[in-house]
């Protein structure tokens with residue numbers, strides 16, 4: 001019989017490359033058993049083998065296309081039934097960086113399915129057991145492009161905007177419990193997603209690109225500090241505070257029940 005792990009099981013989606021692969025390593029190092037999700041089973045199997053022998057933890061591989069309703073439901077069902085889960089990182093994501101009229105409908109839907117629908121349904125899958133146990137950690141990976149759109153990122157930015165608002169809503173829902181929900185907004189990081197999206201890393205200003213390991217270690221340092229929103233590459237805390245403050249003040253300023261003067265005065 002497998003020994004019960006007191007850290008529990010961490011689920012990492014998108015563990016076959018980039019941030020997810022490094023998250024898997026760091027969480028294994030912290031002593032979690034792992035459940036790794038992505039499409040490329042060969043990569044997940046290789047990573048699972050390496051982490052098992054390096055850290056002596058248990059690793060389960062779930063090869064699944066999170067853009068497919070059938071596969072997504074299978075993963076969600078697995079997560080609902082696995083009461084050992086203490087942490088979920090919704091990290092899987094995809095991008096196609098071109099204008100909307102040049103992006104196929106298939107690619108647009110894939111971004112919504114993976115970045116939005118899968119993240120939402122997998123959060124749904126673990127939250128009931130977290131609430132029941134009054135503990136658990138959910139980390140949702142959004143992006144700085146979730147609050148800023150480029151002419152090539154309308155759909156991707158839209159999906160990440162969803163992640164930001166959805167995760168903030170969940171944080172409000174779990175207030176007063178021991179459940180921690182962390183929203184993460186990385187900026188440019190050296191992973192395959194740029195090649196996948198059609199913009200090679202070589203085309204970017206090199207000084208703006210963060211190393212994958214640095215990004216993950218900053219995110220986990222933010223988690224350890226108990227942060228609810230983590231911007232791995234933003235050095236100036238005042239920028240984060242000013243943005244948060246402006247967001248709240250704008251909402252408060254909207255609650256007047258009256259048309260603004262500029263629309264009624266000639």
Ligand SMILES: NC(=O)c1ccc[n+]([C@@H]2O[C@H](COP(=O)([O-])OP(=O)(O)OC[C@H]3O[C@@H](n4cnc5c(N)ncnc54)[C@H](OP(=O)(O)O)[C@@H]3O)[C@@H](O)[C@H]2O)c1
Pocket residue numbers: 013014015016017018019020037038039040041064065066067068090091092093094114141142143144185186187188189190191192193194196
């Ligand atoms: N790199 C950046 O500059 C940056 C910046 C901000 C936010 N992010 C976010 O960070 C997260 C991780 O991305 P990354 O940068 O590490 O890129 P990455 O190396 O391309 O990793 C993406 C991961 O998502 C998985 N994935 C993609 N489509 C999937 C699908 N249909 N079903 C299941 N898994 C799927 C991929 O696995 P398979 O291909 O094997 O399925 C891969 O493991 C994403 O949410 C991304 O939007 C990245």
